[in-house]
Amino acid sequence: MERLPYAQRMRNRCIAITVLVTIIIAIVHCSTKDDPVPPAEPAEPQVATAVDTLAQAIAPSDTNQNPNGLVALKGIEDEDFESSGNTANGNVASATNATAESTDSVRDTLHIKAQKDPLLADKIDILLRRYHPDLGVILVVDTKTNEIIAWGERRDGQVQNKPDYIGRTTFPAASLAKLVTIAAAMESNRYSLNTPIPMIGRHHTLYLNQLRVPEKYNGPTMELSEAFARSANPPMAIVGKNVGGKRLNAAAAKLGYNKNFPGNAPNASRYTAPDTGYGLAEVACGFTTSTTLTPLLAAAQVRAILTKKPLEIPWARDMAPFAPQKPLALNLGKFTENTYYGLRESMLRSVTQGTARKHMSTKNMARKNFEALRLGGKTGSLDGNDPAGRYDWFMGFAEAKNDPNKSIVVIVMQMHKEMRSQPATQVAATVINYWAHQNLDLKK
Template sequence: MERLPYAQRMRNRCIAITVLVTIIVAIVHCSTKDDPESAKETTEQQAALAADTLAQAIAPSDTNPFDESYTAEASAKENPNGLSALKGIEDEDFENANNTAAGNAASTTNATAENTDNVRDTVHIKSQKDPILADKIDVLLRRYRPDLGVILVVNTKTNEIIAWGERRDGKVQNKPDWIGRPTFPAASLAKLVTIAAAMESNRYSLNTPIPMIGRHHTLYLNQLRVPEKYNGPTMELSEAFARSANPPLAIVGKNVGAKRLNAAAAKLGYNKRFPGNAPNTSSYTAPDTGYGLAEVACGFTTSTTLTPLLAAAQVRAVLTKKPLEIPWARDMAPFAPQKPLALDVGKFSENTYYGLRESMLRSVTQGTAHKHMSTKNMARKNFEALRLGGKTGSLDGTDPAGRYDWFMGFAEAKNDPSKSIVVIVMQMHREIRSQPATQVAATVINYWAHQNLDLKK
C-alpha cells in the first residue's frame, strides 16, 4: 500500500492517542472513585502521562525532516540519485497547520499542571506606554506558555515601543532582557535581505519568474542547478518571498552575489554595533560562492541571527521608506534606547521599499501568514479595516535549543495610515509547541484595533 502523507499520519496519530488517553482516564476514574487519596495521586500521574503521550504523538517520525535526529546521512540514504544532503528544514505552511492543534492540546495539558505564571506582577505592565495592550500580551504569554516568547509592539509613526511581553524560564518576565539578544536564528526573515538586494540590482522586479525546482522547504544542490533551456515551473519573486520558497530565493541570491547581499544586510542593520548594545549585533555574512551563499540567501542557516528589536526596526524602515531607526522607550533602559536612535546606514531606492512592502502584503493575502492572519483570529470588522503585511520564519536553533517560530509584520488602518503598528512575535518551543507566532500576532493586532480604530458597528 502507498504510504499516507505525513500530515494525515500525524492527524490519525493524534486522534488515536486522544481516544487512548480518554479510555485510560475513564478506567482510572472508575477504579479509584472510592479512594480519594489514591484518586488524587492517580490524577497527577494521569496529567504527566497525558503530557508525555501528547509529546510523543506530535513528535516527528523517524523519516520526518523536522526531527533533529534526521541527519545528512539519513537523508542521503533516502535520496540515492545523488541529491545533496538536506541541511535544515523550513516550511511555515506545514508549521502553522500543525502548531494550532499542538498549541490547543498544550494549553489543555498545561491547565492540569502547576502553573507558576498564576502569580502576576503587574508593575511592568502599568509602566508601559499602552498598559491595556501590555496586559493582553501578558495574558497571552500566560495562556500559551511558550518555552521562550518575546512580543514587541511599536508605534510606526513615533517609533516608540508601546507594549511588550517576555516569557522564559517557566514564567513571564518583568524586564525585557531578551528583546536585544542576538542568538536567535533569523530563519526566513533573512529573505527580506535577498528581496532588497534583488530589487537594488535592477535585475529583478516583483513579477520576475524564478525557476522553482523541487519542494519549497528543501534546499538540495540539484535545486540550484538550472538547465540552460529550463522550461519547468516558475514562481514570481514576490510569491517566492510570500510562500517562503527556499530554492527560488537561493537562486536569486547566487545571481545577485554576496557583495549586494551584504550591502543590503548592512542597510537593514545587520553586523552593526549599536550604542549601549541596545540591541546587540545581529549577524549576516554571505560567502562569495557555493552552497553557503544559497543557504544565507534563503535563511537556511543558523549563522544568520536577528534580535526582535532589530526586526521591528526593519519593518518600520520598510513602511516609512526611511533609513533604519532603533525603536525606543523611556522606561526600558538598558534594553532599548531612551530616545529615537537614527542610524547612518543609508537607505534603499523608492522602488526597493515598494517591493519589500508589497512582498510582505502578499505574505498575508496569499502566503504563509494567510491562514492565521485572518478572521479566524480577528474580528471581521477589524480585519477588513486593516492593511496587513509580514513575514514568517521557523528553524531549529541552539542558544537556547529548540524550534524557533517568528512573525514580523505590520498593521495599518486603511482609512488612516497614520494609525499603524509594527508587531514582532518570536517563540521557541521544545517538546510541546505553543500557538503559531502568526496566530499570536493576529490576536495582538486585534486587541490594538479594538482600542484604536473608530469603526461603526
C-alpha cells in the same frame, strides 16, 4: 450546504460526546449488573462536569464580558489545534492552567503598568501565560513615533518582568533573512516583483540539484514576490547567487546587520554572505543558523520599510538598558523608492497569498478589524542552538486603511522544544486584533 456557526458546532460536539459517554456507561453497567460487588457511585455527574469543562474551554469568548479581551479562542478552528499537536484534553488542561496562572493573585503587574499601552501589555502577558512557549518574545511598536508601546517575554517557565531577550542575538533569522535578498534583487535593477524564477523541487528544501538551472530551462517558475511570500527556498537562493554576495551584504548593512549599536541595545545581528558556492545560496534564503536576528532589529527593519527612511532602533523611556531611551537615528543609508515598494508589496502578499494567510485571517481576527486593516509580514522557522529548539517567527505590520497614521509593527519570536505552542502568526493576529479593538473607530 452553508457551514454552521462556530458556536453551534461546538455545542453539537459536546452533545455528541455526552451521548457517546452515556451509551458506553450503559453498556458497561449491563455487562456487570450480575457482579456481586457493590456498584460504584454514578459516573454521569463526573462525565457531565468533564463535558461542561470542555464546552467552557472551547466556547467563543464574549469580549464585552471579558475585560482582558481573550478573543484569541473566538476564531480558532479545530484544525489549528490539531496542527499544533494539541488534543481536546490537552486544550482543557492548557486552558485551566492558563486561567489559574493569569488570575494568580501574586502575578507581577508592575512591568505591565509601566508600559506605554498597559492594556495591550496585559493582553500580551495573558497570551504568554495561556500558550506558554518555552521561549517567547512579543514586541509592538508604534510606526509613526517608533516607540515601543507594549512587550512581553516568557522563558524559564515563567513570564519575565524585564525584556532581557529583545536584543539578544543568538536567534536564527531563518526566512526573515529573505528580506535582504529581495532588497538586493530590487537594488540591482535586474529583478522586478513579477520576474519569473525557476522553481525546482520542494519549497522548503535546498539541495544542489535545485540550484542547477539548465541553460534552456522550461520548467515551473515562480514570481519573485510569490517566492518571498510562500517562503520558497530554491528560487530565493537562485536570486541570491545571481545578485552576488557583495550586493547581499550591502543590503544587509542598510537593514542593520553587523552593526554595533550604542549600549549594545540591541546586540549586533549577524549576516555574512560568501562570494560564491552553496553557502551563498544558504544565506540568501535563510537556510542557515549563521544569520541571526534580534526582535528589536526585526521591528526596526519593518518600520524602515513602512516609512521609507533609514533604519532607526525602536525606543522606550522605561526599558533601559534593553532599548534606547530616546529615538536613535542611524546613518545606514536608504534604499531606492522602488526597493521599499517591492519590500512592502512582498510582505503584503505573504498575508494575502503566502505563509501568513492561514492565521492572519478572520479565523483569529474580528471580520470588521480584518477588513479595516492593511496587513503585511514575513514568517520564518528553523532549528537553533542557543537556546536549543525550533524557532518560529513573525515580523509584520498592521495599518488602518482609512488612516495610515494608525499603524503598528508586531514581532513575535517563539522557541519550542518537545511541545509546540500556538503558531507565531496566530499570536500576532490576536495581538493586532486586540490593538484594533482599542484604536480603530469602526461602526458595529
